[in-house]
Amino acid sequence: MATDHSKAQDEKASDLVDQIHAHYDAGLGRNAIAKAVGASTWRVSQICQANGWDFDQERTRRAVEVHVASAGEQRRKLASRFRNLADVALQGAESTTDPDEMFKFTKVAAVSVDKDDVLDQVDRRSRESSDMATAAGMFTAFGALVRGAAAAQDQGGEPP
Template sequence: MAAVNGIDTPPGGRAPIDDATRERIVQLAQEGMSRNAIARETGAGTSTVSRICKAAGVTFDRTQTAKATTAHQMDLKAERERLAKRLLAEATAALDQLHAPHVVVGWYQGMASEHTLDRPASGDVKNYMLAAAVALDKHIAIHQLDGSDRDAAVVDQWLEWVFRGIDPMNATGSPI
């Protein structure tokens, strides 16, 4: 055993809790202080605080924790919604590139020259399609995670517009 503040303690352990500290722990818990705050104030471990309070028949009110957890979950869902909208916009932008003029650079005798094509080359078409598909897939995955049927209808509408050649970002009555 090692001595901590003149009191013998097991190796790696804390000094035993004296009766005055036990009473203070119970009093603070009854006043509504959180377990972690009591541990910080008294220098006792959180599990020790829990054990002392349990033995004294004192429980901790978890409503604040539940409210904080719910608020955090709502914040995360809102952030996922923002991300899903960005992914949908990126998918649209990638698909728009399929019908936009495309600049290619060619080299001849060490000199670069640019040429503008009416449409991207086939390799670029593949890359734009892949980028759009991945972004759309991740958009859908986010909405499946949150279980929103309304949002799935939005994606269905977006897909219909894309395949009919309508720009979803400028369509009237856009659900996006």
């Protein structure tokens, strides 16, 4: 009986390794993998390290980009749902003569419009942050180019 139990544990561990490897190959980060497979980040790190799968800075950067893009898409879908809910609620308010019902529908519409606006502001700020990060990267690259040109001129060489 103990052998059957050990065999089942080995198969379960092997399945977990396979799942982690599939998510790792798909470009997910450690936290996303842990969430997807229902394991702790420590366990994911342990398995990845044992198999030589490294989470370097470039891989982490790409995983963050994927996460940010996914979050943005989720915000846009949710905002669209709030707009639809507001529309339905306003139609309900227009179709009733009961003041209490009208108030309830109007309140749902107002909250939905407010939440849509909040999500739109978050999405706009996210895009602006991304634009700022891109501009900062370009500025850093330009600074390196200028420093390289200055160093070349100081040494009597040609600027790059």
